[in-house]
Amino acid sequence: MDNETRFSHIFQNMIAIRRFEEEVIGLHDAEEFSGHYHLYIGQEATGSTVMESLGLEDRIFSTHRNHGHLIARGADPSSAMAEILGRSTGLNGGRGGTFHLANPELGMPHTSALVGGAVPLAAGGALAAKIKKTGGIGVSMFGDGCFEEGLVFETLNLARLWHLPVIFICENNTPGAVLKSAGGTNSSNMPSGRVLDTPAALGMEAYEVDGGDAEAVNLLFQDCINRVRANGEPIFIEALTERWPGNYYSFPSLVTGATELTMIWDDSLIDGEHEDWFRTHDPIFRLGRALLANEILTQEEILKIDREATDTMQKAREFALASPLPSTEKIYEYVLAGGEANA
Amino acid sequence: MHSITHAEAIVEAIAECMTEDDNVALVWGSLMGLGSGNKYAKRIQKEFSDRIFHPPISEAAICAIVAGAAMDGVRTLFPMGTASFMFRAWDQIIHEAGAAHYMSNGKVKVPAVFHVVHGLRGGGSVQHSQSPQAMLWNSPGIEIALPSSPADAKGLMRTAIKSDNPTIFIDHQKLNRVRGDVPDEPYDIPFGKADVKREGTDVTIVAASLQVIHSLEAAEILAAEGLEVEIVDLRSLVPLDENTILNSVRKTQRLLVVDECPPRCSLASEVICVVVEKAMDVLKAPPRRVNRLPVHVPANTEMEAFLGPNTNRIVEAIKEICN
Numbered sequence: 001m002d003n004e005t006r007f008s009h010i011f012q013n014m015i016a017i018r019r020f021e022e023e024v025i026g027l028h029d030a031e032e033f034s035g036h037y038h039l040y041i042g043q044e045a046t047g048s049t050v051m052e053s054l055g056l057e058d059r060i061f062s063t064h065r066n067h068g069h070l071i072a073r074g075a076d077p078s079s080a081m082a083e084i085l086g087r088s089t090g091l092n093g094g095r096g097g098t099f100h101l102a103n104p105e106l107g108m109p110h111t112s113a114l115v116g117g118a119v120p121l122a123a124g125g126a127l128a129a130k131i132k133k134t135g136g137i138g139v140s141m142f143g144d145g146c147f148e149e150g151l152v153f154e155t156l157n158l159a160r161l162w163h164l165p166v167i168f169i170c171e172n173n174t175p176g177a178v179l180k181s182a183g184g185t186n187s188s189n190m191p192s193g194r195v196l197d198t199p200a201a202l203g204m205e206a207y208e209v210d211g212g213d214a215e216a217v218n219l220l221f222q223d224c225i226n227r228v229r230a231n232g233e234p235i236f237i238e239a240l241t242e243r244w245p246g247n248y249y250s251f252p253s254l255v256t257g258a259t260e261l262t263m264i265w266d267d268s269l270i271d272g273e274h275e276d277w278f279r280t281h282d283p284i285f286r287l288g289r290a291l292l293a294n295e296i297l298t299q300e301e302i303l304k305i306d307r308e309a310t311d312t313m314q315k316a317r318e319f320a321l322a323s324p325l326p327s328t329e330k331i332y333e334y335v336l337a338g339g340e341a342n343a
Numbered sequence: 344m345h346s347i348t349h350a351e352a353i354v355e356a357i358a359e360c361m362t363e364d365d366n367v368a369l370v371w372g373s374l375m376g377l378g379s380g381n382k383y384a385k386r387i388q389k390e391f392s393d394r395i396f397h398p399p400i401s402e403a404a405i406c407a408i409v410a411g412a413a414m415d416g417v418r419t420l421f422p423m424g425t426a427s428f429m430f431r432a433w434d435q436i437i438h439e440a441g442a443a444h445y446m447s448n449g450k451v452k453v454p455a456v457f458h459v460v461h462g463l464r465g466g467g468s469v470q471h472s473q474s475p476q477a478m479l480w481n482s483p484g485i486e487i488a489l490p491s492s493p494a495d496a497k498g499l500m501r502t503a504i505k506s507d508n509p510t511i512f513i514d515h516q517k518l519n520r521v522r523g524d525v526p527d528e529p530y531d532i533p534f535g536k537a538d539v540k541r542e543g544t545d546v547t548i549v550a551a552s553l554q555v556i557h558s559l560e561a562a563e564i565l566a567a568e569g570l571e572v573e574i575v576d577l578r579s580l581v582p583l584d585e586n587t588i589l590n591s592v593r594k595t596q597r598l599l600v601v602d603e604c605p606p607r608c609s610l611a612s613e614v615i616c617v618v619v620e621k622a623m624d625v626l627k628a629p630p631r632r633v634n635r636l637p638v639h640v641p642a643n644t645e646m647e648a649f650l651g652p653n654t655n656r657i658v659e660a661i662k663e664i665c666n
Contacts, residue, residue: 059415093448104450109414110443114434120404121439124411131368131394131417138411151435154404162396334449335483336581337507 004296010052010214011291012305014044014284017068018259019306019313020077024067024084024098025254027317033085037098039252040068042244043171045214045283047141048072050169052218053225054107057136059125061118062111064099065171069141075103077312078319087323094326107136116149118142119168123159123234126166130232137228138166144174144188147195156202159234167221167228168236170195171211176243176281184248199236211239212283215290242281245274256282261306264288265299344524349514350375352493352525353458354383356500357420359529361391367504368394368412370405370421376460376519398423406432406457410440410509413455418504426459426513427473440509441484452507456500462553462603463635463651464516468642474635476551477604479511480580480613486510486534487580491555493523495578498532505531515553515603535582539591543571546597546661549588549614551577554601554652561657570665580610588614589622597664598630601652606634628664633657 021039028037040047043065051072054060062069070080075091083090084098091101099113109125112118119140126138146152147170159166172195178184188195199206205227209220217239224235246255256274263269263278264285270278278285291297297305347355353375361367369391377384388395398405402423409419423429429436436457443451461474479487486508490496496514503510540555541562548558555576562572575591577584592598598618600611611632618630633652640647 059411061411092446095448096446100446102447102451104447109451110411110439110447112439114438117407117434117439120407120435121411121414123404124408124413125415127368127396127408127419128412128415128417131412132366132415151403151407154399154401155408157399158401158404158408161399334445334447336486337444337449337452 006052006218007214007287007291008297010048010218011287011297012309013048013051013072014287015306015309016077016312017044017048017071018284019309020071020081020316021067022254022258023081023313023317025252027085032321033098035097037252038065039247040065041246042281042283043173043211043241044068045287046169046171046211046217046239046241049214049217050139050141050221053221054139055136056107057129057134058107058139059122059129059136060108060139060141061122061125062108062141063118063143064113065143066101066111067098070101070103070108073103073106073108075101075106077316081316081320082323085320085323086325087320088326089319089323116142116146116151119146119152120155122168123155123164123166126159126164127162129165135229137225138164140166140168142170144170144172144195146170147198148189153198156199156204156234156236160202160204163232164234165228165232166234167224168199168234170236170238171241172238173241173243173247175240178248196236196238204234204236206236206238208238208240211241212281212286214283214287245277259284261288261302264302265292345527346522346524347493348519349493349496349521349523350377350519351383352497353500353514354387355525356497356504358383358387360501360504361387361394364418366417368396368417368419370398370409370419371395372398372422372424374422402428402431403435406435407439409455409457410435410443410453413440413453413509414443414451416454418454420456420458420504422458424460425471426461426475427470429457429459429475436485436509436511437482441482444508445484453509454507455509456503456512457509458512458514460514460516460519462515462517463640463647465644465647466642467516467640469639472640474603476513476580477609480610481608484509485581487513488534488578489513489551489580490578491518491540491552491576493521494525495532495538497525498530499534499578501529501531502534506534513552517553532578534579535584536578537584537587538576538578539573539587540576541572541574543573543595545571545595546599546665547573547575547591547595548599548601548657549575549577550601551580551610552603554603557652557654558601558657560654561661564654564658565661570661572661585617585621588617592618592622593625596625596627598626599657599660599664600630600632601657602632602634603652604635605637606632607637609634631660631664633660
C-alpha cells in the first residue's frame, strides 16, 4: 500500500456511502419516499477508488445505482438525501429522485436510469473533451445488465471508431446473485455471465478486476486513466463485485444489519447466515483489514471515521426531512431553456 | 439573394455556424443527400474536418453521444437521414436530451440538433415514410422546426444550432431539391413565429413543411374560382405561434389544417383544438382537416399518392367549408 492518504480517503468515502445508504433504507422503510430504489452496498470499493482518481475536467455518467458514485465524487450528502426525498433543497431541486442524482458542478451532469443509458452519454462527454481539448475524459459507471441492451454495443464500437477518451466501467454485480433462471431477480442474462469478450471483440483494451478490492481497482484504474489521457483511446474495465445479500430481492433489505465496523478486527462477532459476506466480501471490511495490517489506520481511527460519517448522514437525514417540497407553481420551470415553454 | 436548393440552404447554415462558433460539431452522414462531390459538402469537409465525425449505423448511441457532448456545451448536429430511423433513438432524444434541463432544475442545457427527413417520398413504403412530428410534439423539452422553403430552412437551421435546447429539425424528402432565393447575408429566423405565406380573406389553411406547398397550389386553383385563401406556415411546433393562427382565423372565420401525420393526435387535431378553445365564437363553419390516411404507407405509388394530403383533397375540403 503505497499511498496512505489516498487509501484512507477512499476508505472514508466507502464508509460515508454505507452510512448514507443505511439511512436511505430507513427512510424508505418509514415511507418518506415512494417507489423503487437501488443501493450501492457491496460495490463501494470500485466507485470510491475510481472517483479518487478523476478531476473536475472529467465527465462521469452513472445509473439508477448512483448514490455511491455521487457521494464518492464529493456531492453534499444533505442535498443528495433531500433529492431522494424529492425536496426543493435536493441536488436536482427534487425533480430527479433516487434514480437521477446528478451534480453538474462536479462533472456529473445527468444520470440515466435507462438500462445502458449512461454508456453513450459518457462517450458524449469524451467527445466534448476531445473537441474542446480540455484534457478530460468520459467515464461511464454501469452494471452488467447493460450488456443486454444493443445501445451498449453501438457505443463501444463508436468509441473505437471515433477514438474517444472514455473509460467504460462495468460493475458486474451478478457474482453471488441468485440467477433469474433459478428464480432470483436483477441478475444479467448472458450465456457466460461475463461481459469482457464483447469489448475485446471490438479490439478495445479490456481488463477484469476484483471490484471489491480497492487496492486492485486503484492499481488498474491509475494505469488506465494515464493511458486514456495520453493516447485518447477507450478502455473497458469489468469490476467483479459480489452481490450484497440485501440485493437478492427486488427491493433492498438490510438483511446484514447496520454495518458493525468492529467486525474488521473482532472475528468473534462474525457468524450466522451471512458469515461469508462479512468474512470474505464486504469491501469495507476488506480494505479495513488491509489498512490495519499496513498500520495506515488504527482501530480507534477507523471508529472515529465511522462516528463522523454516521453523524454526517444523520444530519443529512434531518436536513432532508426538514426541507420543503418544491412548490407546484414551479412545475413549468425549465421545460425549455430560455423561458417557459409554449408547449 | 442567391438561388439554391433546400438542402444547400441547410448546409450553408451549418457552414456559417461552424465558422462562427468553434463549439459547433457535426456528425456527418450523407449530409442532406448532397454527396461528397457537392461544392457545399466539400467545403465543410475541408474546413472543419476536426469537428466532423462519420457515423456508423447506430442512431441510438449517436443521439445519446450528441446529447452528452451538448451537455458540455458542444453544439452538435446529427443529420440522421430518414425520419423513421429516429425511432431507434426515441429514448435518447426524449429521455436524455429532452429531459436533462428539466431534471437538473435548469442547470444543464442540451444544445443538440437532430435533423431528419420526413414524409411520403414516392416508394418509401412502410418503414421509410414516417412523419414523426406529432409523436414528438407529445414530448416536453424539445423544440421542433419544420421549414417549407430554402430561405426558411436556412434561417431556422441557424436558430436550431444556436438554441440551448435540443431541437428536432424536420425536412421533407420532396423539398430537398426545391430551389428558392436565399438572402446573401447570414440571418436567423426565430422559432415561434409562423409565417403568412399567402394572404386571403375567406378561409385559413394552417400547414407545415411540404403541405404548405400543396396548400399554395390549392389556393391558386381556388382563387380562380373566387375564393381567397390565407395560408399560415407554422415553421415551428415548439414553440407554437398561437397568435398568428388565431389572428388569421378571426379574420377569415374558417379553418382547414393540412397535415401529413395520420389524423388522431396529429398537428391538425392540436391546431383545431387551440382554435376551438380560444376562438370558437368566430367560426362560421366546423373546422376541417386533411391528413394522411390512418394506414401504413404502401410501396406502390398510386396508393401512396391516394393516401397523402394532396392539392385536390385540399380544394374539395375548402369548398365544403366555404359552402
